[in-house]
Amino acid sequence: MTELDATRPIARPVTRRRVRWSRVLTGSILPRIVAIIFAFLFIVPFYWMLISAVKSPQEGTRVPPTLIPETWVWQNFPEAVSFIPFFLFALNSLVITLGITIGSVLSNTLIAYGFSRIEWPGRDKVFYVCLATIFLPYPVILVALFDIFGKLPAFGIQGSNSWVNTFLPLIVPAFLGNPFYIFLMRQFMLSIPHELSDAARVDGANEFQTFWKVILPLTKPAVTVVAIFAAVAAWNEFLLPLLYLHEQSKYPLAVGLAFFTSEHDVSYNLLMAAATLVVLPVVAVFLLAQRFFIEGVTVGGVKG
């Protein structure tokens, strides 16, 4: 798994030269100042979220604001999750995220295998069509898709006659692949030596057995990348649950928080406490799997 070590510098070491002061200035001091300014700008909104979350309601709306809370009201967190039906929304988010993640891993590995490990006539042309759909603005088909899902029978799943007002329109499309994840996975599978597949075929394995027993175990890093990308995207998704879910009891966090704050008078402190709790799992996943994120983004950029 060394190929996923994103912390390893890729650039070759520069041969040492005479130390010149202007070089030190442009080489490490100036970039460091710029880096710290940028880092400050990127952190400060989240700092504001955190300290707003622990201010008392009176302090939270004081003008001018305090830069560091005078009193740290940790009570805001339990209050936020009990006032806003936070755990209900979080449970819905979790179910949807889990469904989308499973669907993405299953479908994209299979599809990428078909686009990389089997040579069939016309394969690459079809793959380019698949890639081109990355550039399609998804909202174009929003109206039509809503109408189509509204006509599909759900047989009472989540108490609904049609797919609308169920999790189905959110989860099922994940089982049909995503061009970006297919691309990512295909890049990875192309790098696996063909001899391995040939050996499996000689041993009498069919394509499915080769996929399952030989290629899939070797694709674990790419599977991890797709799983975390799909999970984070599902957790963050706003527009689709907003369209398809029509009952508060089915809302994920994204729509739940927006709906709840528009219906009730939620103080900013509680809203910021809730936002902190929404952001936290993503931060945790990032810290645990940083190198996978960075590898995934970088592979995506190769096609540029």
Place this chain on the structure above:
Amino acid sequence: MSRVIAAAPRNRPRRPRMGALERRNLRWGLLFISPWLFGFLALGVFPILYTFYLSLTRYSGLRDPIFLGLGNYERMAADPQFWKATYNTLYYTLLAVPIGVVVAMGLALVMNQKLREVAVYRAIFYLPSILPVFAIAFIFVVFLNPGYGLVNHALTSLGLRSPNWLGDPAYTKLALVMMAQLGAGQFALIFLAGLKGIPIELYESASIDGAGAIRKFVSITLPLMTPVILYDLIIGLSLGLQIFTPAYILTGGGERAAGPDNSLLTFVFFIYRQAFQFGQMGYAAAVSVVLFITSVILAAVVFRWARGWVYYEAVR
């Protein structure tokens, strides 16, 4: 390429025909990609065709569509709200995308320096780009509040004018542009990979020729980065035209209006309101068709324009 094929009938040695192998591979290949193929047809091609059809009808989603011909398009041309949405979307996109390229390039250049703590910067720059946009929008409601928000407090302390970001139609889209920059880290990483790919010998020989840092950036870095910049422009353009979630959150769902003077009414917001708040599915479909065509045309224009400045040797 004589290969033992497991599927071939046993005890009947036959000359392996290429046709048979190809047919077999075609069958397996199509089987493996069948989920995508089905999704592409059922959730891609068909909905696009269906959108074109719906755009020619009056349709509320409840009763059967009534054929109108080009009525929706005529209505659109005379609808000031539609033009407002077009203006807002283009204003946002044409501002946010170039600024985004510059910010991403800046971040990438910083991350490309040999600083010991560079991994920390990378985490700080990248992390906001994967955080939920709806949560960031909530944060910005507080962050940009004219009374108790930090931004205006800082501006006032510095003796600068502090605008009412979310209440003044002249500033709402700037707030969106600002918020979008928190997502720059993703592209910065792609830029960084591009920077790492530039052969160091180029910089060394430029140094020998006496080129300074700025000259090296303009003559080496920038030309070699043009393919990545083009990629960022194309993706950014597509995403910019789709902007919806932050506008929706900042305006509290836009039940009454999409921001002061409808200044946050974007294309997709307009589609959303027409289709799902007013039940004008046919009209919304027509706007979707216009969004589709606009996206294709803008992408084509950028590609065409890029022929003049993208350095394609760098791809190889």
